[in-house]
Amino acid sequence: MSDKDGQYGIVGETFIAVSKSIGHQVDILVLPGKRIRYRGKLGKLDATSNALEWETDTAGMIWTDGIIRVSANVVVIDAPHIEIIAPDELRGKSVALMRDYIYPSLESMIKDKSILVARAPKFESLFRMIVSQRVDYGVLDQNVAKWVIRENKMAFARSLHFITPGFDEVEFRILLFSKKWTPFVGKFNLALAKFKTSGGFQKILDKYR
Numbered sequence: 001m002s003d004k005d006g007q008y009g010i011v012g013e014t015f016i017a018v019s020k021s022i023g024h025q026v027d028i029l030v031l032p033g034k035r036i037r038y039r040g041k042l043g044k045l046d047a048t049s050n051a052l053e054w055e056t057d058t059a060g061m062i063w064t065d066g067i068i069r070v071s072a073n074v075v076v077i078d079a080p081h082i083e084i085i086a087p088d089e090l091r092g093k094s095v096a097l098m099r100d101y102i103y104p105s106l107e108s109m110i111k112d113k114s115i116l117v118a119r120a121p122k123f124e125s126l127f128r129m130i131v132s133q134r135v136d137y138g139v140l141d142q143n144v145a146k147w148v149i150r151e152n153k154m155a156f157a158r159s160l161h162f163i164t165p166g167f168d169e170v171e172f173r174i175l176l177f178s179k180k181w182t183p184f185v186g187k188f189n190l191a192l193a194k195f196k197t198s199g200g201f202q203k204i205l206d207k208y209r
Contacts, residue, residue: 040177051170066171075138
C-alpha cells in the first residue's frame with residue numbers, strides 16, 4: 001500500500017504498532033518490488049511484507065508469524081447464485097487478474113491458456129473489466145476489494161458479488177532479510193499474539209474493512 005494519509009494497510013500498521021510495543025521504531029518506505037529485493041540484498045532495507053507461498057528464495061531470511069490471512073475470491077456481476085467450488089471451474093473462461101500477483105491454483109491453466117487472462121495494473125481497472133463484461137470473472141481478496149471500493153467511493157451500475165469461500169489462502173507476514181533479526185522476531189511474535197487479542201488490532205481491522 002502507499003503511505004497516503006499514513007495508511008499502510010493492516011499488515012503495515014500492525015507491524016508498526018507491535019514493533020513500537022517492544023521498543024523498536026519502524027520507518028516505512030514505499031518502493032517497487034524489484035527495488036525492495038535489491039536494497040534488501042545490499043543490507044539497506046531490513047524487511048518487507050509478503051506471503052511465504054509467494055516467495056521464490058528465502059535463503060538467509062527470517063520471518064514473523066502470520067499477521068492476516070488473505071485468499072482469492074472469484075468476483076462476478078449481478079450473479080449471487082453462481083457458485084465456483086474449485087478454481088478448475090474457471091477453465092474455458094476469461095478472467096481478470098492483478099498484474100504481478102501469483103495464483104498457485106490457476107498457474108497451470110494460465111500456462112496452458114485454458115483460461116484467458118487479462119492482467120489489471122490497478123484494483124480499479126480489475127473492477128471495470130468485470131463490470132464492463134470484458135471478462136467473465138475477476139479474482140481478488142474480497143476484503144481488499146471492498147476497502148478499495150469504499151476508499152475510492154466507487155459506484156457501479158451493476159453490483160459486484162464475491163464468491164466465498166476463496167482459494168489459495170495465505171498468511172501475510174513480515175520477512176526480514178537477515179537472520180540477525182532472530183531475537184527481534186521472537187519478541188515480536190509474542191507481542192503480536194498479545195496484540196491480536198487487543199482492541200488495537202480490532203481497530204486496525206475495522207479501519208480497512
